[in-house]
Amino acid sequence: MMSKLFNFNLPIVAATAIGAVTILGMYLLYRKPKRNSIPTEWKAVGKVKGLYMYPLKGGRRVELKTAHCTGYGIQLKTENGYPLKDRFLAVYKEANKEYKTSKNYPKMVLMEVTTINPDTITINAPGMSTLNFNVSTLDSINKPNKISIWDNEKVFTIDCGDKAAQWISEYILDKPSGLRLGLHDGLPDHRRNIKETHQKYFKFYPYLESSSLGLYSYLTGYLLINQASVDELSMRIPASNVTAHNFRPNILVEGENLGPYDEDKWGWVKIGDVMWQNVKPCTRCLITTIDPDTGIKATDEEPLKTLKSYRKSKDVTKIDFEGDDPVMGIYLALKRDGEIKIGDTVFIGKS
């Protein structure tokens, strides 16, 4: 009985199997290539116009000619200084260990971080004497704590000591205490993990990963902006003196044939040997309304107000996840490290 049934069904079984294999083969052959693979074709779209890092989150920009691009963001290469990194310092509130930025204290944008030797970080601000502290002697280097940043995410932090805390509190609060300074050493074991805190993001932005986050950056270590986008916004509000600096990019790109907001559609970016994938547009907040060179907050909420009128995230990306926040610039995840410099050609690729 069994064998009879088997014999009878064999051609059908065989045909079904051949059919299934054929369909699978066609699927493998014709499925859309995964966007996450490295592009094979690149197109030159412009040049690097500016390179910037912000050693203190919320603090003044450092303008670079050459940028050393690492997994967590731009690092300053100096022969006789401490290796300053993008957003590796953060001010936090002593009472609840919550980070603070120029959104809370606009005068923070005038705090300038430099280095004078391999052990020493130097901070200057208007009306203050220079603050120097020796990183190797920080008591807390062996007992780091955590500070909370966006979405209650807790991030590794080495406290920079009482002298720095007092200096920062005096400058920002006009009081001897209240704020402290935290430092991230950038070691791989101390990097962030946003798997739980940012679960919702991954649903909409599948190429975002913990491994591409900056130290105390909002998300990844690289924010790219196209000058044409800034010019287009600036034309709408001539009285506001908006420049790319309002948006605190790491990489500013310009190109004769670049149209405003072209960068929204870029999949991959390559400059020299360095390569990134576009993982998310950058949503903008009130920080953009602070004049980056005076620390004065605009009373008319520009340029944010105008940007909101035509660049809401949900309209630009068709993803209704970040409400009415407008977008400007793109977050890039580093895929190959190296060095880039002003004037380098910028290539884009699709995969």
Ligand SMILES: *[C@@H]1O[C@H](CO)[C@@H](O)[C@H](O)[C@H]1NC(C)=O
């Ligand atoms: C910083 O502290 C270390 C450890 O005490 C010391 O060896 C080094 O000389 C100090 N550096 C400076 C510039 O004072």
Ligand SMILES: *[C@@H]1O[C@H](CO)[C@@H](O)[C@H](O)[C@H]1NC(C)=O
């Ligand atoms: C824009 O810049 C001009 C020239 O520097 C200055 O006079 C004016 O006050 C600025 N306006 C604003 C809104 O900052």
